[in-house]
Amino acid sequence: MIEIRFHGRGGQGAVTAARLLAEAAFLEGKHAQAFPFFGAERRGAPVLAFARIDDKQIRVRTQIYDPDYVVVLDPLLPEVVDVASGIKQGGIIVLNSKKSMKFPHAQTAFVDATSIAMETLGVPITNTAMLGAFAKATGLVTLESLIEVIKRYFSSKLAEKNISAIKAAYEQTRAAA
Amino acid sequence: MKKFITGNDAAAIGAKLARVKVISAYPITPQTTIVEKLSEFVANGELDAEYMKVESEHSALSACIGAAATGVRTFTATSSQGLMLMSEIMFVASGLRLPIVMTNVNRSLSAPLNIWCDQQDSIAVRDSGWIQLYCENNQEIIDSTIQAFRIAEETLLPVMVCFDGYILSHTTEPVDIPEQDEVDKFLPPYKYPYSLDPEHPVTIGAVGVPDFYEEFRYMLQKAMLESRGKILEVGQAFNKQFGREHGLIECYRSDDAEVLLLTMGSLSGSVKEVVDEYRGHGERVGLVKVRTFRPFLAKELAEALSNAKAVAVLEKNFSPGSTGALFSDLSGAFANAKKSPLLLNFICGLGGRDVSVIQIREAAKAAMEAAKTGEVKEAVRWLGLRETMVGLRP
Numbered sequence: 001m002i003e004i005r006f007h008g009r010g011g012q013g014a015v016t017a018a019r020l021l022a023e024a025a026f027l028e029g030k031h032a033q034a035f036p037f038f039g040a041e042r043r044g045a046p047v048l049a050f051a052r053i054d055d056k057q058i059r060v061r062t063q064i065y066d067p068d069y070v071v072v073l074d075p076l077l078p079e080v081v082d083v084a085s086g087i088k089q090g091g092i093i094v095l096n097s098k099k100s101m102k103f104p105h106a107q108t109a110f111v112d113a114t115s116i117a118m119e120t121l122g123v124p125i126t127n128t129a130m131l132g133a134f135a136k137a138t139g140l141v142t143l144e145s146l147i148e149v150i151k152r153y154f155s156s157k158l159a160e161k162n163i164s165a166i167k168a169a170y171e172q173t174r175a176a177a
Numbered sequence: 178m179k180k181f182i183t184g185n186d187a188a189a190i191g192a193k194l195a196r197v198k199v200i201s202a203y204p205i206t207p208q209t210t211i212v213e214k215l216s217e218f219v220a221n222g223e224l225d226a227e228y229m230k231v232e233s234e235h236s237a238l239s240a241c242i243g244a245a246a247t248g249v250r251t252f253t254a255t256s257s258q259g260l261m262l263m264s265e266i267m268f269v270a271s272g273l274r275l276p277i278v279m280t281n282v283n284r285s286l287s288a289p290l291n292i293w294c295d296q297q298d299s300i301a302v303r304d305s306g307w308i309q310l311y312c313e314n315n316q317e318i319i320d321s322t323i324q325a326f327r328i329a330e331e332t333l334l335p336v337m338v339c340f341d342g343y344i345l346s347h348t349t350e351p352v353d354i355p356e357q358d359e360v361d362k363f364l365p366p367y368k369y370p371y372s373l374d375p376e377h378p379v380t381i382g383a384v385g386v387p388d389f390y391e392e393f394r395y396m397l398q399k400a401m402l403e404s405r406g407k408i409l410e411v412g413q414a415f416n417k418q419f420g421r422e423h424g425l426i427e428c429y430r431s432d433d434a435e436v437l438l439l440t441m442g443s444l445s446g447s448v449k450e451v452v453d454e455y456r457g458h459g460e461r462v463g464l465v466k467v468r469t470f471r472p473f474l475a476k477e478l479a480e481a482l483s484n485a486k487a488v489a490v491l492e493k494n495f496s497p498g499s500t501g502a503l504f505s506d507l508s509g510a511f512a513n514a515k516k517s518p519l520l521l522n523f524i525c526g527l528g529g530r531d532v533s534v535i536q537i538r539e540a541a542k543a544a545m546e547a548a549k550t551g552e553v554k555e556a557v558r559w560l561g562l563r564e565t566m567v568g569l570r571p
Contacts, residue, residue, distance in 0.1 A: 019349050023181045026351055032181070035348040038293055038529055059314075059446035061344050063531045 001054040002140060003064045007083050008073035011043040013127030017071065018049035020153060021131055024145040025053040033058045046081050053140065070106075071134055072096055073126045075114060094137045096126050100176035108176035109137035111169050120165040128162040132169030143170055179353050184345035187315045187352050188254065188280045188338070189214035191322025193224045194360040195278075198249035201229040201240035203259060207292065209282045209346055211254040234259040238266040238277075245275040246381050248372025250326060253277065256342060257284035260298045264305060267335070271306025271397060273381060276329030276336070276369070279307070280322065283442065283493070284342035285528040293529020294342040295493040296442060300502045306397050308332070308404055309471040311441040312340040315352045317468075320421055323360055327411050330367055332404040341443040341493075343529065355419055363418055401472045408469055425474050428481055430456060431463030436544045437482055437518070440491040441467040441503065444525075444532055448491070451537045462541055467503065475510035482507075486548035487519040489540045491560075493526040500557050519547045525560035536560040 004021065008014030015036040022034035030053050037048035050064045066086040070093045077083060084093060084103040091106045096113035113129035120129070128150065135141050143166065150162050182190070188211045192200070200219070202212040218224035227244075231237050237253050245251040255263060260281055270277050281299050285291045299309060308328060312318045318340050325336040340346065355363075371379055385393050409424055416422040427445075430452050431437055438448050445466040455462035465481050465488075467474070482488050492501040499505060504522035511517040523540040526532040539560060547553045564570040 022349060026181045031351065033348060033350045035344070038343040038347070058350070060450045060534070061348075061443045061446050062533050065533070 001052055001058065002069070003067045004051045004053070004069045004071065005064050005067040006049040006051070006071045006073065007077050007081055008047055008049070008127070009043075009077070010045045010047050011125070012073045013125050014047050014049040014073055016153075017073065017127035017131055018051040020128070020146070020149050021134065021141065022051040022053065023152075024141040024149045027145045027148055028141065030054065031056060031058050037063065046077060067091065069094065069134070069138055069140070071130050073113070073130050092137055094130065094134050094173075096130055096133075100174075102176065109133065109173050110176060111173040113169055116165055116168045116172070120168060121161050129165040129169040132166035133173040135166075136170045136173040137175070143167070178356075179351050181349055182315065182352050183210075183347055183349050184312075184315045184318050184340055185210045185282070185347070186214060187318040188322055188340070189218070190354060191319040192252045192278070192280075193218050194319075194355060194357060195250065195252075195323055195326045195364055196361075196366075197224070197226050197252040199227045199229065199241065199244035199251045200253065201231055201237045201244065201251070202253050202255070203232065203234045203237050204230055207255070207257040207259050207284060209254065209256055209342075211280055211282070215252075234262040235266060238263045238270065238279075241277045242266065242270055242273065242275055245270075245277050245369070246273070246373050248367070248369035250367045251275075251277045252279070254280040254282070256282040257286060257292070257298050260302060261286065264302050267302055267305035267307060269382075270335045272393070274333040274397075274400070276326075276333055278322070278325045278329055279335065279337050281337050281339045282342045282346045283339050291528040294344050295527045295529070296339070296341075297494045297527070299337060299339045300494040303471055303502060306334070306401065307471065308334050308336040308401070308408070308469070310336065310338050310408075310469055311467065312338065312345065313443055313445040313466065315345060315348070315350050316421070317423060318345065319352055319354065320415065320419070320423055323355065323364060324411050324415055324423070326367070327364055328404065328408055330369075331411070332400055332407050334400055334404055339442070344443045353421075359418060363415065405469070405472050405474065405477075423468060425469045425477055426481060427466040427468060429464040429466065431465055431481065431485075433461055434463030434484075435461040435486045435548050436541060437463050437465055437485040437488045438491060438537070438541060438544070439465045439467065439478075439482070439488055439503065439507070441470060442493070444491060444493070447532065447534060448537055451534055451541060455541060460545065462545070470503070473506050473510075475506070478507060479510045479514055482518055483514065483516055485518045487521065487544040487553075489521045489523055489544035491523045491525055491532070491537070491540055493524075495524045495527075504557070519544075519551070519553050520556070521547060521553055522557040523560050524557065530561055532560065
């Protein structure tokens, strides 16, 4: 079973990101589960969301403490939240960041998702761009299934913009040296 | 067809597939998106039903009673404080033997103010004469919702379908959605035998003087006890048609188990993982999941548990000054038994606290220790409690 934890701020779409990722895996024939961290959500506050992906039915319902992958939607969050908490040895942290960052035990991939979101969507909602980055960094889901989910989830005009965000982030994501 | 949906959507789609005719609900906190979704179905013509938006949960269930008495299929949904406000009318619904179906999204009660998951709300109305079904996952939500109407209509008892707030209500996962024509076969149009009809007047809600009241209460008890057979039958009929069985209880790797964990709701899934873990190490641990909490399955549970040496009951509720509700009922089930396992109670997951695998292992270990020594060190324990904060430790 693969476990993914999303870190974001209220309003950046972390909960939607988890859902879209899990649904993309579901479209690929896998079992998947997505759920928010049930906190007192408000715009700007650090939030968490989770996704699990497996080849068999997923029964466990606890929060995710030892993720395989972590996705960080906000560039400043690593300064205030321990985003690497519990990550498995060799896990990947996908960052919205202009520059690389190092974490013990984990690999890092990064992309400037805020700039991509501003260019494609006109708002700093980085969730879909970060899904493109996630697909590139982990290979866990294909770009095609992400695009398919986006088409199902958003109206056509909004879907188009988000697909641009995903594609741009997919192209620009780099592994940390 | 499999879709990727939340628990709330599963409940709403289940009610829609049941072709409910009246939905009455209070739309504001602590309401969930279930009734929002249903109001969309009604507004866009997907569901031919009367949607009554009322000013409180008390009114919502009162309206359901009026609607159900005219003989139509009736549904409402609530949660937490909303259920508390309904509670007065819940006793009326069961006393009048009206087959209303309600979804309750299990959430804690104030104070302190808390909107997160536990099962204190539905446990607080366990004596209201409603059948209570608890769901482990989103598939069980849609299946149980459809079944609930048939159970209600065949027993003339109201049914609550309960599922864990947020842990299921806001979790998206794959759900096999039954086809409408299949559901129509399973759940034919409803005919209430005593419906209000100006041509054939009947009295509903008459006084029960001391000379009669007790007999009416006994008839409710009899109906509740007999509903066990009906819940089982409906589960089997559903399985035959849809290939998924949901009975009274579910036994998971329990046959030769020395230690059994007993729980209800979404926690069952995590417990199954822990059971597999112990089995992998050769430990004889199993799970018994309570799907039907009311009527209480004293006989079935006593049978399922009697060969174990120790049983750990994990539950997201407690009765202040007593124990967890499931534990106290279970203790009663073994009252006159020749053979009883040792019983341990673990209160956990209150007000949305995550019940981790580590906590479930802690309960299993304590039960294994009891099984080995034949002694229970601590009958009731609270998992994950900060003991220094509550003065249990310095």
